[in-house]
Amino acid sequence: MKNKHYNVFVIGSGIAGQTAAKICRENNLSVAISDNREFGGTCANRGCDSKKILLQFSQLVYQSNKFQGLGVKKNPKLNWKQVQKFRRSFSNPIPPKTEQNLKDLGMSLYHQSPKFISKNEVEVEGKVVSADYFVIATGNIPRPLDIDGNEFLKVSEDVLDLKKIPKSITFIGSGYIAMEFACMLATLGSQVTILEREKTALANFDQFLVEKLITKLESLGVKFIFNADVTGVKKLKKNLEVSFSIDGEVTTHKSRLVINAAGRVPAIEALDLEKADIEADHDGIVVNDYLQSKSHSKVYACGDVSNKSLALTPLSGLQGYIAGNNIIKENSKTFDVPCIPSTVFTTPNLSSVGYGEEDAKARYKNIKVYQGDASNWFNAKKENEDTYAYTILVNERTDEIVGAHILSSEANESINVFATAIYNKMTVKEFKRMVFTYPSYVIDLKSMMEN
Numbered sequence: 001m002k003n004k005h006y007n008v009f010v011i012g013s014g015i016a017g018q019t020a021a022k023i024c025r026e027n028n029l030s031v032a033i034s035d036n037r038e039f040g041g042t043c044a045n046r047g048c049d050s051k052k053i054l055l056q057f058s059q060l061v062y063q064s065n066k067f068q069g070l071g072v073k074k075n076p077k078l079n080w081k082q083v084q085k086f087r088r089s090f091s092n093p094i095p096p097k098t099e100q101n102l103k104d105l106g107m108s109l110y111h112q113s114p115k116f117i118s119k120n121e122v123e124v125e126g127k128v129v130s131a132d133y134f135v136i137a138t139g140n141i142p143r144p145l146d147i148d149g150n151e152f153l154k155v156s157e158d159v160l161d162l163k164k165i166p167k168s169i170t171f172i173g174s175g176y177i178a179m180e181f182a183c184m185l186a187t188l189g190s191q192v193t194i195l196e197r198e199k200t201a202l203a204n205f206d207q208f209l210v211e212k213l214i215t216k217l218e219s220l221g222v223k224f225i226f227n228a229d230v231t232g233v234k235k236l237k238k239n240l241e242v243s244f245s246i247d248g249e250v251t252t253h254k255s256r257l258v259i260n261a262a263g264r265v266p267a268i269e270a271l272d273l274e275k276a277d278i279e280a281d282h283d284g285i286v287v288n289d290y291l292q293s294k295s296h297s298k299v300y301a302c303g304d305v306s307n308k309s310l311a312l313t314p315l316s317g318l319q320g321y322i323a324g325n326n327i328i329k330e331n332s333k334t335f336d337v338p339c340i341p342s343t344v345f346t347t348p349n350l351s352s353v354g355y356g357e358e359d360a361k362a363r364y365k366n367i368k369v370y371q372g373d374a375s376n377w378f379n380a381k382k383e384n385e386d387t388y389a390y391t392i393l394v395n396e397r398t399d400e401i402v403g404a405h406i407l408s409s410e411a412n413e414s415i416n417v418f419a420t421a422i423y424n425k426m427t428v429k430e431f432k433r434m435v436f437t438y439p440s441y442v443i444d445l446k447s448m449m450e451n
């Protein structure tokens with residue numbers, strides 16, 4: 001075994017790992033980066049970007065459906081093979097381009113999972129490699145479900161890779177992943193069933209809006225089954241049969257595919273963290289505000305795998321930036337949880353930023369809740385869209401906007417205006433002084449804060 005030494009060894013080549021690695025390399029440290037899959041990480045290879053490309057096609061079908069008899073004669077017929085070819089034209093170049101870019105910057109690349117063998121050494125590709133610092137940025141993986149027949153379950157990346165639209169499909173879970181894909185596949189003609197163990201979907205989102213979203217997805221043909229305790233999956237001739245119980249009563253449901261969308265967990269099992277005294281819990285590697293391991297000061301963790309992140313691409317990038325900077329200039333930056341907007345890319349989008357109603361009421365004495373159905377406003381009516389609603393939360397004492405939740409076809413964009421307002425502690429009065437374009441969804445945001 002030939003020994004190697006680097007200033008920094010980065011594990012994981014997603015947005016978090018790449019960002020940290022590049023900062024270290026730009027500051028003339030010797031850097032190695034490893035990945036046990038294709039380089040480039042989840043978002044670019046098998047997550048956000050591929051999903052957003054496919055969703056455009058179901059949205060096209062959804063939009064033309066709504067205008068049937070209002071000017072549109074026939075729905076577009078999709079050629080799914082071509083759709084997938086278009087999607088792959090984005091994702092296929094990512095691994096070679098990423099590798100080339102990292103090599104050009106002068107990094108050494110490894111294509112295996114390293115295993116810690118001591119506090120400052122890993123074993124990888126048959127070599128013992130030591131480093132002054134390690135950055136763990138291995139992301140999340142689908143939560144393994146401990147049920148009979150779990151080998152028949154597929155996961156989100158299989159949905160992105162579908163060769164054809166399945167006749168029927170079942171999702172276990174009703175979080176971001178299940179809701180987005182359920183909406184897409186129902187629009188494209190699949191019979192979709194969602195099995196959720198809780199009593200509602202998207203538990204962390206504004207429930208006034210979630211209820212409306214559920215109704216919308218039901219109108220597209222999605223069947224929701226709540227309080228379902230999934231116990232097993234059996235392979236039949238053409239279908240899979242999922243067994244689940246509700247209040248102890250066992251039922252079964254058949255579909256062509258069953259997707260495990262029951263959440264994602266930190267990818268740490270292969271690393272032998274205990275050999276280096278690196279503490280981890282079910283949220284990931286336990287880090288302080290500098291994103292430094294609490295049990296090992298030469299180890300930083302960033303992105304989905306750190307216990308201080310939400311699994312969103314912009315946060316992983318931000319954490320990579322902080323970890324990289326804290327290595328080159330010892331602990332110069334802290335991770336202060338910013339105001340984080342996020343969107344469930346269903347049709348319509350469900351977007352959220354700042355406090356939810358419950359948390360806002362716990363944090364502030366008097367909260368003004370502006371909540372309403374805007375489906376009779378011009379923007380919805382011009383799209384022949386029956387679903388448009390909002391919940392805006394304002395601290396009554398200061399008039400500051402502290403939370404915004406929107407269900408609309410453009411919510412993924414308009415929520416960023418509220419993110420800016422909340423970040424800058426804008427009051428309703430200041431917000432209403434702004435001039436926005438007309439007609440636009442953003443101009444509606446002012447009307448949402450009327451009595």
Ligand SMILES: Cc1cc2nc3c(=O)[nH]c(=O)nc-3n(C[C@H](O)[C@H](O)[C@H](O)COP(=O)(O)OP(=O)(O)OC[C@H]3O[C@@H](n4cnc5c(N)ncnc54)[C@H](O)[C@@H]3O)c2cc1C
Nearest residue numbers: 012014015016036041042043113138139303304311312313
């Ligand atoms: C289907 C899907 C859709 C999503 N959509 C959105 C969206 O619309 N918007 C949004 O903000 N977020 C979205 N996300 C979440 C987003 O993709 C992640 O938050 C983000 O990619 C995390 O980046 P990361 O760098 O922390 O981890 P990753 O990008 O997951 O990178 C981790 C890397 O580490 C590698 N790795 C893992 N274990 C090891 C090991 N033992 N040794 C070596 N390498 C290892 C992995 O192969 C991977 O390349 C989505 C996720 C999924 C699954």
Ligand SMILES: NC(=O)c1ccc[n+]([C@@H]2O[C@H](COP(=O)([O-])OP(=O)(O)OC[C@H]3O[C@@H](n4cnc5c(N)ncnc54)[C@H](O)[C@@H]3O)[C@@H](O)[C@H]2O)c1
Nearest residue numbers: 172173174175176177178195196197261262263264311343
């Ligand atoms: N648009 C986006 O920004 C986007 C899209 C996809 C994923 N993501 C990120 O990835 C993360 C993972 O997404 P996800 O949808 O897999 O997870 P999630 O945590 O959002 O949702 C998982 C759902 O599965 C349910 N569940 C858990 N175990 C179950 C079981 N045994 N049976 C039935 N239901 C069960 C949970 O109650 C929950 O509703 C998200 O939290 C998010 O941070 C973001």
